[in-house]
Amino acid sequence: xxxxxxxxxxxxxxxxxxxxxxxxxxxxxxxxxxxxxxxxxxxxxxxxxxxxxxxxxxxxxxxxxxxxxxxxxxxxxxxxxxxxxxxxxxxxxxxxxxxxxxxxxxxxxxxxxxxxxxxxxxxxxxxxxxxxxxxxxxxxxxxxxxxxxxxxxxxxxxxxxxxxxxxxxxxxxxxxxxxxxxxxxxxxxxxxxxxxxxxxxxxxxxxxxxxxx
Numbered sequence: 001x002x003x004x005x006x007x008x009x010x011x012x013x014x015x016x017x018x019x020x021x022x023x024x025x026x027x028x029x030x031x032x033x034x035x036x037x038x039x040x041x042x043x044x045x046x047x048x049x050x051x052x053x054x055x056x057x058x059x060x061x062x063x064x065x066x067x068x069x070x071x072x073x074x075x076x077x078x079x080x081x082x083x084x085x086x087x088x089x090x091x092x093x094x095x096x097x098x099x100x101x102x103x104x105x106x107x108x109x110x111x112x113x114x115x116x117x118x119x120x121x122x123x124x125x126x127x128x129x130x131x132x133x134x135x136x137x138x139x140x141x142x143x144x145x146x147x148x149x150x151x152x153x154x155x156x157x158x159x160x161x162x163x164x165x166x167x168x169x170x171x172x173x174x175x176x177x178x179x180x181x182x183x184x185x186x187x188x189x190x191x192x193x194x195x196x197x198x199x200x201x202x203x204x205x206x207x208x209x210x211x212x213x
Contacts, residue, residue, distance in 0.1 A: 076092050077095055079102055079125075079129060081105075081128075083131035086107035087106050088106065097122075099120070099129060101123070102129055106131070111134055112134070113135070117129065121185070124186065127185065155212070166210055173198045180196045193211065
């Protein structure tokens, strides 16, 4: 018997193959048919929506007015600048602006006395800034208020050193008075001195007749 015949003999079916007992392992995960189908449908919906948004939309179709929140507009103050300026009149500025901002718009003339004004002072609505020439007499009340009586100290115009001339006012209290008017605007009544830290009713009564606006 040659080799080919021998191989055919060895590989010839015997009829016992069908009797072999083959045990297949049980599946580890069992997915019910209905939940699986629902998951597939949901996945297809998500993929379809993503493709539609990516391919069909454009930047120009977005309503940015609804997406972006509106910018908040801060308050404003209206002040008057008169005197030696190129652009006198009423002007509207953002709340928190200072005298320097108003003067920048008004454009003081070359001979204007800018040292007469505290340019760091906060503006208040309705305030008037009277810019005068160098060497001119100060305006009444420093911009619209009544002029202080002779011999009194102006709460709105006096420097910190001048305020120390008042009874009971040292350097710390004088600095507090200046800081108060810079933060809150000019004094409109002498009684507002009691709003300043370090000045109580007794100290105010001692200086009441010596101060003006």
